[in-house]
Amino acid sequence: MFLVNVQKPIDLSGRSSAGFPDVFGAEERPGPLPPSKKVRRAIDLAIGQWVKYEVKRYQKDKPASDPAAVSEGELKISIVDRVTLYEEELYWVEVLLNEGKEQQRVIKFLINKEGVPQAEKLILKYGNLQAVEINLRLWAVKTRVQRELLLEEMIHNLNVIPFTRVLNPADKIGEGSIAVNLAGKETVFDCTKVSIEEPKYNISGSVWYSDKVPLAGLVKFFFIEDKYRTMILLTGYDLLTGRSIIKEKPRLLNFREK
Numbered sequence: 001m002f003l004v005n006v007q008k009p010i011d012l013s014g015r016s017s018a019g020f021p022d023v024f025g026a027e028e029r030p031g032p033l034p035p036s037k038k039v040r041r042a043i044d045l046a047i048g049q050w051v052k053y054e055v056k057r058y059q060k061d062k063p064a065s066d067p068a069a070v071s072e073g074e075l076k077i078s079i080v081d082r083v084t085l086y087e088e089e090l091y092w093v094e095v096l097l098n099e100g101k102e103q104q105r106v107i108k109f110l111i112n113k114e115g116v117p118q119a120e121k122l123i124l125k126y127g128n129l130q131a132v133e134i135n136l137r138l139w140a141v142k143t144r145v146q147r148e149l150l151l152e153e154m155i156h157n158l159n160v161i162p163f164t165r166v167l168n169p170a171d172k173i174g175e176g177s178i179a180v181n182l183a184g185k186e187t188v189f190d191c192t193k194v195s196i197e198e199p200k201y202n203i204s205g206s207v208w209y210s211d212k213v214p215l216a217g218l219v220k221f222f223f224i225e226d227k228y229r230t231m232i233l234l235t236g237y238d239l240l241t242g243r244s245i246i247k248e249k250p251r252l253l254n255f256r257e258k
Contacts, residue, residue, distance in 0.1 A: 020155055039165035042211030043239070045091055049214035050078035050145045050242035051234065053161070058229045074098055074235075075161060077215060078242035085110070093163070094244055102127065106246060109155060113161030115216070119147040122154055123250050133250035161232070162216040165209055170197055172241060178220050180234050189219050202226050213237050 043049070053075045056239040062069035076099055081092040090110045097105040108123035117138075125131040134154075140147035167173070179188045191208035198204070205223025213219060213235060221232040 017071065038165055040088060040230060041115075041215070042217060043214045045079060045111075045115065045215070046078075046239070047079055047082055047091070048238070048240040048242045050076060050236075050238055051213060051215050051218070051220075052076040052236040053232050054235050055172055056231045058231075060224075060227055075209070076236075077161060077163075078244070080108075080244040083110070085118075085120060089113065090120075092244070093117075094242075095161075096245060098200075099245075106131070107155060108244070109151065109247065117151060117155065117163075119151040123149065123246065124253075125246055126249075131246045131248055131250040132253040134253050162207075162218060165216050167194065171195060172197075176208060178210075180219065182234070182236055189213070191219055196223065205230075214239055 029153060041240040054072065055075060056070060056072045059069045074097070076096040078094045078096070080094045083090050083092065090112055092108060093111050093126050094106060094108045097103075104127055106123075106125040110118040110120050114116055119136045122134040123131055124134070136147040136150050139150055143150070174193045174195070176191055176193040177188055178191050179186050189208070189210040190211065191210050194207045194209070196203065196205050196207065203223060203225045207218065207220070210218040210219045211217055213234065215243075218232070219234045223230055
């Protein structure tokens with residue numbers, strides 16, 4: 001799950017028209033992708049796992065010297081808790097955008113053991129403001145919109161980062177080594193390389209996965225879409241030290257509030 005549908009330069013400080021973080025400035029979402037096959041992760045999901053990435057997007061029609069040609073941001077994804085809901089074991093995933101900066105954002109939601117988001121609850125925190133919680137079942141009743149669609153609208157701009165490995169019939173599978181800088185030290189990963197081609201949506205790129213990295217094992221993701229080139233590169237990870245940065249009890253957000 002979670003392939004690319006991003007259209008504009010990265011904007012980690014903005015908000016979408018729905019009032020939620022417009023992480024990648026997504027506009028129109030493409031139609032359904034071909035049937036895919038989930039690939040078992042090398043490391044089972046567990047509390048404490050986290051991965052961190054730098055994300056850079058380049059506009060192909062502008063010179064690299066133009067400040068407007070490059071948009072960049074940071075993402076940290078952590079598994080911070082585990083709950084049992086309706087007799088199913090779920091994990092709280094926390095996505096932290098631009099950690100420690102003025103435009104810091106936090107989005108927290110539930111996934112199952114396979115890494116699939118569950119339309120139950122969503123917690124949001126912007127900067128130093130009070131965290132708020134959205135009960136998606138309640139919102140679905142009052143808005144008459146399916147809760148799965150509500151969750152999709154609220155988090156779809158994060159879909160560039162996979163929680164599970166997915167292979168489509170047209171993907172080409174190979175091997176390759178990737179060197180990344182982790183804590184000031186160059187680290188080389190032997191990776192499975194997946195080459196992606198989606199001519200219908202004018203998307204092409206490659207994903208490198210390592211069995212040493214938690215969540216999907218993503219090490220590097222490079223893709224070209226229309227006028228943009230986007231690079232996502234691992235900058236850190238751990239299996240034990242992931243913790244929530246939300247310390248206060250979230251305030252329940254009424255669906256009528258703006």
